[in-house]
Every structure is written in structure tokens, then in C-alpha cells.
Amino acid sequence: MTAPAASTSNTPPAEATPNRGAPEWNHHHVLDLDDFSVQEIETVLNLADRMREVLDRRIARVPALRGYTIVNLFYEPSTRTRASFELAGKVLGADVISVTASTSSVVKGESLIDTVRTLRAMRVDAMVMRHSMAGTPYLASEHTDASIINAGDGAHAHPTQALLDLYTIRSHLGDLRGKRVVMVGDIAHSRVARSDMWGLTALGAQVVVCGPPTLLPRGLRASDRPAHAESALPPVTVETDIDRAIEGADVVMALRLQSERQQGGLLPSLHEYARLYQVTAERLARAKPNHLLMHPGPKNEGTEIAASVAAGGHSIIEEQVTNGVAVRMALLYLLSGRELPSDTGEAR
């Protein structure tokens, strides 16, 4: 194990501050996209282009992060996000270990702070955190100078998923300004939807969220907030009718529906949900002819998405998965504070 990266506080290392021509990057932690500038998002996406090239090589392995140590700290089960981060680190030559922590053994939360401090004492450079409770990466970031990457915190945020969604959409549509992006499903409990809203609106997309009234969070419509708080949530349109939502869409994203929503009395039945909100070929006929179909996974085919469209020609669901590795490589690299490859800035 080698010495940690030079930074000793939550402020970014000096070499990462923007100067003329250099890509903008000011983050020591990645907690959500709400505090990302447009330029910072573009920095990640541009670097992800380079990482995607690396990933597509026959032997996808470079020594860019040699000596950098990453811990996957997962308090909630996850297969894809965890594998994606693990691969991202390994492709770049970092040392990656995974710790599966159990929230059930957590009686008092000092153990979370203890865990984070202990890992830092072992000279860990970055911690990728997944937790069932919103805000836990924020708590962790207050107690360590290692980089904290939020890999999903409760119903709050999933910024790396949002970045990979942005990257994937951009790779097809180029400029997102004015593009109509529709998210359908359990908006209230979706950390993906929350982070996507920030990222998509930052890049100028028109975002529509659609779901049954019981699965829409309070205050999302700007008219439901006081005037002074207009900017406190991303500017989105809220719909409860999927046909109206999908009309003219450039991108349609179906969100995973957890079966416990029905047990919680939020839905009459999964059957009724599918009847009213399933993304089907028939409904997608209202979208633009060249629309894109996305899903953050894991899918419940036959519930929120029809199997035929998930595997159909408009689906870019598998690309999302591959791009996820590239985007996470880019983030890890940026957080390491190491000098960027000289041609990154031209990749746009």
C-alpha cells in the first residue's frame, strides 16, 4: 500500500483548480450532481470518452491509477454498480477491495464514522459508498479526507448512474439542449431519477417525470414551492398520464418498480401498474421516431417495461452498462488528482 494522495482536506488539490484551457474540476467527493457545474459534468464526460477507448482495447488495462487504493463500501446489496466500480478501478491499475457492511449490525451510527476513519487510517484513497439511508455519504465525507463517491444513498442520489446516463444520451444525440427526456415510474423513491434530473436539466434537457400520484414526491412542481425556492429542485414537468408524457420524447427512461410499493399500499397491483405505466412499443409510437429507450437496471420486464422494447432497436440499455465503467474510470481518475492525459480537453 502506498501513501495517500496529496490532498488532506475537503478542498480540492491546487492542481485541480481550473485555469486557462484546463478542464474544470473542483470536487474532492462526488455526492450528487446538484453541486456540479456544466463544465465539470463535461469534464467527466470528455474524459469518459478517453476511458471508453481504453475499455474497448483488447487488453483493457493501463497503469494510470497504480498505487491508488479504492474501497467499495456497500451497506446494501448491489451487483452491477459494485462490479462496475471494481472493474473501473482495476482497468486503471488501482487496488480495489470490497467491504460488505451490514446495516443490521449497526446499532449506533458511530460505526459508520469508525469504519470510514479506520479505512482512511489504512491509507485508502477513495471510498465508494452504497447505503440504504439518504445522506450517509455526506456524513462520511465530514469525517474523512479520503474521496467519498456516492454509489447510491437511499432514495436520495446516484450521481454516477446519472453521469453514465448523460454520457450515453450525449453519445447518441450530441447536444442535450431542448431534448425531451421522460422518466417513467417510481419517481418518489428513485435516487436515479433525482440525480438524473439535476444532470439533465444542467445540460439543458427538458425533463418530464411521470408516475402514479402516489409515487410522485411532494414539491417537485415549481408551483408547489415558495417562489424563493424555485431553484431548490431541478425544473421538471410532472405528468401522471404516460401517453402525454411520452409525446414527442427524444429519450424515454423506465425506472425499476419495487414490488414492496404495492405491499405498502401505494399501488393497487403490479398488473394495474403495468396497464397504466408500462413502457410499451405502442406507447413509444408517440415518441420521436429515433427515440432512445433506457433503463438503469435491474429491469422487471413485463412490469415497468415490455420485454420486446427492452430488447428492441431503440434500446440502449446495454450501452448504459458499458458506459458506466468508463464514466466511473473517469471519475476515479479525476478524484485521484493526478495529471490529466494531455489530449483530454480535445476529446469533445
Added chain:
Amino acid sequence: MPTLAIHNGRVIDPALGRDGIADVVIVDGRISRVGPNEGDMVVEAERIDATGLIVSPGFVDLHTHLREPGFEYKETIATGTLAAARGGYTTVCAMPNTSPALDSRSAIESVLREAESTGRVRVLPIGCITVGRKGQELAPQGELVEAGAVAISDDGDAVADPSLMRHALAYSTRFGLPVAQHCEDPSLVRDGQMHEGWVATRLGLRGRPASAEETMVARDIALAELSGAHLHICHISTAGSVALVAAARARGARVTAEVTPHHLTLTHEEVAFAEDYRSIRYNTSAKVNPPLREEADLVALGEALRDGIIDAIATDHAPHATSDKEIEFNLASPGLTMLETAFGLSMRLVHDGVLTLPVLIERMTAGPVRAWRLDERPGLAGLGSLAPGAPADVVILDPNAEWPVEPERFASKGKNTPLGGRTLRGRVLATVYGGQLVYETERVGAY
């Protein structure tokens, strides 16, 4: 006991309608005389000069968590009552969510004994509504009253079962005992972490809707009216609840209500935002039940307090240890330390022109006493006033003094406040309890 004379302050005694420059003379722990130059008539006395300051009855808190017995790591009767003295409080009603809960004569008596030996101000215990606060069977109200309980409450946990609540209210009429309910329907709040609204949406936290409070306020008012019982709404927090209480009182129902300084002045934005809306935090020091609400609720609460629909300001002083708060938001204990900041924070309503100073003082003195008829208890005649013969509980205030909130200097063990680092305008300078100076700052000196 020596004589104490407080000279030349502006005496505000809402119970007696007094507001003017006067001296307060205390003999043997009781108010002796109040009037201009009365102090000059006393030959031998300890004297305090209150020129330019406000002199009022000591504050009375209907809702204090002293944590003893069982949670002495959060607070003790000694530290909690010292915090009370520093906050200008001379009477605190102690909530029964201790361990064991105050559901028996012996538990009530142990609190009174401990208060007698280590307390700095008067402690009036509140008994449980149900045994162990479990919401299953009624606690023995007669025994609790005999032991000294001034009200009953399962605070923290509302009595969810409407039938049990109905019977608790009906039974209480035998003793004229206030039944104080924390109104939030457990099935509507479930594991809600903060007010349900746009801030909770931003943070991805489960909300506690205003309707969870309002449905239970409405239910309990209806149940209280069945038997003519005295229902007391703890820490009322929404505009909708205020409307329900106002309507009930207009019908003549025996419903009283209290509001906390924080629900009057802080909104749900406190949880998430420090400066602007760009970045967020998960501020557990602003996590409290019922949760901090919205601007419109604050306005309605302030007006109801002004109009007397809300009888009293109560602190809901809820001290917690760092280990209860510096953890995941969902796991953090709800509640905040309030005794030492209650006056300064509530003064915002005076500075903002919502209340006059005499009305604010009324809601912290005579208002709570009247709500629970505390002055009808043995030895407490005149409580909350400066009437001759009343307990000599007096506080000296500077309504315009600015002071920084420094939690590390609190007498309370609980440092859990969202006000740390802020400046409050309005300060308690000295507190007299039973004729004894129990707290004084350097600004109040010998005459």
C-alpha cells in the same frame, strides 16, 4: 431568609396587568410588594439594580425532557434545571419518557426527590397516559395525581388507539387532569424523518406530512368533547392544527395548546441548507418531531400565539448526546436543546412585530400556568405572577442584548441545537427562584 429587592426595572407582570417601572421586594421566598420605590422602604436587603432592564415572573415550561432517570448521559435533573435557570425558567414540567417511564407513584416520587436534592428550579412531573408509554393500558391516573403529577402524556409516542385515548380523556375528568398529546398519527408518519415537502424531496428523506398531525388533533378534539376532558396539544406545528384548535375553542371545548420557539421561527429548510440551494447537508440538529414546517405555518403559529389560541410557549427541551446526533440522519434521535435559547429565539417575534413584549412574557408565564391551572396546586398560588404571596420566581431580561449561541457553554448536557454560531437578540440576565438568585450574569450586579 434575607430580603431581596430588585430596583427600578420595567416590571412586566401580565397576570396582574402591570407594566411599569417598579421595585420588587421579596421576603422569605415569596413576593412581598411590587411598586415604585418600594425597595427604598426596605432597610436591610440584598439589592439588585435592574435599571433599564425588564423584570418579569420566572418562565414556566410545560414541556421539558430532563432525561432522569435512565438517560443521564443526555441530561440530569441537576444539569437540566441549571439550564432552565440560565434560560429564565423557574418551573419546568418534566416529561415522563424516562426509564422507567413515569407511570407509577414511585417513579413520580423519585423524580420529585431528586429535584428536591439536585434541582435548581421547580420540577413538576408529568405522568404517563398508558403503562410504560406503550399505548396498551391506562396508567393509574389517581395514583399519579396523588404523587404530584400535573398532567399526563405519552409524549414522543402518541396514543394511537382512538378507543384507549377516548377512555384516557374521559377518566381524566375525575381529576381535571390535562391530557397532553403529541399529535402525529404513527401510521402516517411511519419512519418519516422530516416535514413532508420539497426539502424532503430534495434530500430523498421520507416525510412526516402536516396531515399526520392535523388528523390526530381533529380526532382528539372530538374525543375530548365527548367527555368534556381537558386536551392539551403539545408542540402544535401546522396552520391546519391551529385552525382546528381555534374552532374547538370557539365551541367551548377544553383544548389548550403550546408551541415551541423553534416551530415559531425555523422552517424545514434548516435541515438541508446552510447558505444557498446549490449544496445540501443532513443537519441532524434540526431533526425534531413534529418536524420544522413551512413559512406559512410559522405565520399561522405566531398569529395564534398572539391571539391566545395558543396558550403557551413550551420548549420541548430535548437534550441528546453527540452519539445520538452525529450519525446517519435516519438513526439520529429527534429533538433539540432549547431551554437556554428559548427566550432569545422567541424574541424574534417581538423584534419582527408579531408580538409585543408583554404578550410574549404572558405566553411564557401566566399563559402556561393558566393552561394547566398550576397555581391551584398547594403552595403555588400566584405562580406565574408577581402577586404578593406568590413564589418569588423572578427573571431579569434585556430584550435587546445580542449574544452568540455557544452550545459548548450550555449548562445542559445537550449541545444539539441548530442555532450554534448564530446571534440571538434578547437575553436572560438573572433568575431568582424562591427568592434565591440561581443564575446571574456579570451585567446584573449589587445595587
